[in-house]
Amino acid sequence: MRVLVVNPNTTASMTTAIGACARAVAGPGVTVDAVSPVAGPVSIESHHDEVMAAPGVVARVLEGELDGYDGYVVACFGDPALLACREVARGPVVGIAEAAMRTAGYLGRSFSVVTTLARTIGHSRDIARSYGVDALCAGIHACEVPVVELETDPAARARVRDTCRRALAADGSEVLVLGCAGMADLADELSVELGVPVVDGVRAAVTTVEQLVRLGLRTSKVGELAPPPVKAYA
């Protein structure tokens, strides 16, 4: 089985880290490749960034189709271009936000999300609602660390940790969801420190794709997610 993980931002070091993270949990016989769009923003922290990144994400999936991948992960917590990718791909496409939040639902009454910038909280609420997990999401909190600084700033990890602690206390929740692909490597140590399950969407999503492919389950092509009508372009 071959899975393509698309990092919607163009920061190569993040793509590498995301790929390693996904590979570490993939099952035997599952090959994981990680790519970024050829061009686009180095991180996604606004609606504008999402708009600019989305075509590159879809392009990578289209290439993946030519290359025969069995399934795809969209590795940004805004799940940009998710439905467009589902339209063009034969195999399943899973976003890290939807996978993280749905997976968290098996582990406790409610979960808190900790993400990077506060300005992205509204969009996270929107997609939580569209995934049906809004009632299980007790709160969404921002550590106000820009995405690229997660990698580069030593103090960033401490701020993420503090935000997680405050989130659980404020929300009275039982599970933590990491709201950025760049936080993926924090999951295990946070879980030990905080004493709750910590769900990283990269790992949740790649194992979900693996599960769907193994079960022979693919995106339904009878309605909204059928291949897009052939279209002329100006």
Added chain:
Amino acid sequence: MRVLVVNPNTTASMTTAIGACARAVAGPGVTVDAVSPVAGPVSIESHHDEVMAAPGVVARVLEGELDGYDGYVVACFGDPALLACREVARGPVVGIAEAAMRTAGYLGRSFSVVTTLARTIGHSRDIARSYGVDALCAGIHACEVPVVELETDPAARARVRDTCRRALAADGSEVLVLGCAGMADLADELSVELGVPVVDGVRAAVTTVEQLVRLGLRTSKVGELAPPPVKAYA
């Protein structure tokens, strides 16, 4: 006051028609210009189309900012790139779906939407929910006429009309919302035939932009819709 109406698809005849429709209702002293992206799909009928069209919509708004427009309309019923446009524009940005559905709320207990392709119904429900009008939207129906055929196919208008009639009967609703910029010119005759108010989003949106500008109301810049962080691109 100068308002820029952006038609997200690149069908010039539709842009012209949309511009004329908007101009016909603009108040005195209000200039309306209508543009399409330079490049992009000729119509928007899928998530893929939306992803491909969105950057061009934002680009037109950025140009509009340099040109000093006071406000903007996004003239496609999916309201593509609406929040990204709000981030980058100083003045208000209004989508035709949100304007049509909010305006319909002043006219009756509930409204029905009639749109082009059934595959877009799910997205319409999503944005209705994000605008808070989900409870007022009694149903969304598709006439299954491709967007470009609304202009070119004489039989198309009859199919739109039939779908409208069936929608009102099935939903027991009191107002009709036209779910495509290409249906704008049908509004008045449909209203006479069906005996209910028929809301066209192009006209609702341009008059809403005019209203907001006149009231000195602009997008809030304190949170989610602040100008996007400056971003490096690969």
Added chain:
Amino acid sequence: MRVLVVNPNTTASMTTAIGACARAVAGPGVTVDAVSPVAGPVSIESHHDEVMAAPGVVARVLEGELDGYDGYVVACFGDPALLACREVARGPVVGIAEAAMRTAGYLGRSFSVVTTLARTIGHSRDIARSYGVDALCAGIHACEVPVVELETDPAARARVRDTCRRALAADGSEVLVLGCAGMADLADELSVELGVPVVDGVRAAVTTVEQLVRLGLRTSKVGELAPPPVKAYA
């Protein structure tokens, strides 16, 4: 175009101020008249007050119909008698709460309402829900200043301001909605001080009526809001 603004309370100075506020934003060719019921409570701060004020509001609209007004505004944040006025009027009727809250939706992710007495918060939530804006309304706060004191008490304005500041901070919202017709004149200075859009319902409503009339959109008469059945009275 002639618009009648009905102040449901009988405080003449408020009616005058409301009329001036509405007139200041009405478009060219739009005449605005403001009236109160002949008899009724001097302010509306309870369900009891609403019940007592409502017949006088409807009476004014009925007179307006004889006088050929094109549309109406109900200028109290509880939107009393709104649906009854819609039944009896040919032209559109808009309440200041619905207009303020719907208009706020174009400007940011969520809004806070600041109103007068805490005992009215429940009713505001009820109508927000019926208008479909409940999810966008991040909080409703009371400054506990009686309606008539807004005009007469110099310290009142400071209390309104403080409540607004605390509301935005507590709710993390992006837009402020003034929850009383008597606060209308505070909108501009509050907006400058707080750095967010501040929506006053009087101005939002009168410009909405103007918009609806200009678009030829009226209350639907096919169902709930048809003229009331002729009725005998004991």
Added chain:
Amino acid sequence: MRVLVVNPNTTASMTTAIGACARAVAGPGVTVDAVSPVAGPVSIESHHDEVMAAPGVVARVLEGELDGYDGYVVACFGDPALLACREVARGPVVGIAEAAMRTAGYLGRSFSVVTTLARTIGHSRDIARSYGVDALCAGIHACEVPVVELETDPAARARVRDTCRRALAADGSEVLVLGCAGMADLADELSVELGVPVVDGVRAAVTTVEQLVRLGLRTSKVGELAPPPVKAYA
């Protein structure tokens, strides 16, 4: 214990019937009186009727307070003036719609409402939502029989019955709620014919008032429903 049932319409024969219906189920030691407003519409079938009837309902409750009644029933399925009555009364006030719908919740998974005119369905949905019973209400159906004809038209009873039958089938519900005080006497025979519990709000409400008084439970006076602020009137 003395309970006052207020029929918001001024049709004396209905008031008499409502009183008899309530008296038949009141417990020992409970006296039931039934009154109408002195003046007002003979039936309530629109928002306009509700506005015109409401002050008279409140007036009757105020008189009841002087007369020392322990509790009140508002006997019209729109529950007009319910919250205003709660403000002015010391003892509990229960509307027949809220009592019928809450009581139905103890008897099955969902209920259907059958009411008189279709134009009142929207308001019933609104109050169902405010009472929290919206999810249990599987449907609201109208038999299109004017309220006063329920008494006078022999064919009316057959039409109510047919509508009930169709409602249960269409909604797949398990309980029927009669949506008009004038249908109260149909409850028993309908229950036998249809094989489901049929809840009449008059009987549900008067026994609920009795229950609340016996338990020493009254309207909370700490917030929204405290006695209304003393108010000057023009």
Added chain:
Amino acid sequence: MRVLVVNPNTTASMTTAIGACARAVAGPGVTVDAVSPVAGPVSIESHHDEVMAAPGVVARVLEGELDGYDGYVVACFGDPALLACREVARGPVVGIAEAAMRTAGYLGRSFSVVTTLARTIGHSRDIARSYGVDALCAGIHACEVPVVELETDPAARARVRDTCRRALAADGSEVLVLGCAGMADLADELSVELGVPVVDGVRAAVTTVEQLVRLGLRTSKVGELAPPPVKAYA
């Protein structure tokens, strides 16, 4: 009329107290008996406890059916086995949580629940949602006093009181609902101290059963709550 109150836990002193509480409010001619399951947990504070207690609750109702009881109360705030009891009983079955929460709805805009252990809050939210009272329930708070200690620990009553006070303040609610059958005897003194109506589910439920029986209203047997299909057992 004969009503059987089933205490799902096996603490005999609580069963006695619950019976006395119910008997004190039952109407003339109503006999109340209180029983516990023959075997089972001494208190119900977890999902595990509910599972273990439920068969004994149903068994008591089945015995009650042979003994000709007219109706039943399930006297634990989790309403365990409520729907199973409704399936097997001919007469109505009412849980103390549903009765308390529905009854609270007649008394104010919103209510707060104070219960024993925080770990039961999630389940209370679930059943509040299924009863349709979720929107009226402003908060659920735990005093963290184990159920059996309510009886035995003198300091427990003070902790309950403090939690009630904090709950009303935090939630801004108007009514208090006691979230444990073991708190029943605190209702009157708490109401005097806190100045709000305090609803005890035992008394609310037994008077509701009485009301339903008097009105001839029973569980609907046409769908979900019909007698269970006869079943073979391994």
Added chain:
Amino acid sequence: MRVLVVNPNTTASMTTAIGACARAVAGPGVTVDAVSPVAGPVSIESHHDEVMAAPGVVARVLEGELDGYDGYVVACFGDPALLACREVARGPVVGIAEAAMRTAGYLGRSFSVVTTLARTIGHSRDIARSYGVDALCAGIHACEVPVVELETDPAARARVRDTCRRALAADGSEVLVLGCAGMADLADELSVELGVPVVDGVRAAVTTVEQLVRLGLRTSKVGELAPPPVKAYA
């Protein structure tokens, strides 16, 4: 990894079939055992059945804990005793209804459920709501085939198929969820016939348990699902 699948009913042939179904999709190194309670109903088709089956399900999980299983599946579409099992198990516990419905969410806009008896539809809606998938569940339909007849009656398979076809048409949905463990073996052929993804909860659940264990994710023990308080029993 060792996974224990608990069939809540005591029909051994179903347990065998369920085990085989689960085993067929388990990954390498994953051992799947399937058991039923020692005693209990042969099928679960009512709330009464659920109450009677639940203790046996929990008992099997407790035994599994002594036996060192890594995770558990509850294999009945009502997910009986799910939260109690989560309390007592160290490893994750997944119900087939929650797994099927959450998995369906990755495949299309909405799904339809086809289950056995109509009387179980209400409970399915309840758990869908608690899992947050209510908005994605376009409809729940019953083929009215008793659970045990799925195995024994040749005509049963045809009735399931017809119900599936009608469900997709009526709901306009894109994915089908099989609402009974006994339908598991129909998934593949139905998917081919109907042209949509068909999700069987047994396979979805066992692969979800595998995923959770592999990711080191377990039930959170900080709140509601902590081990139950030690309890005395009468």
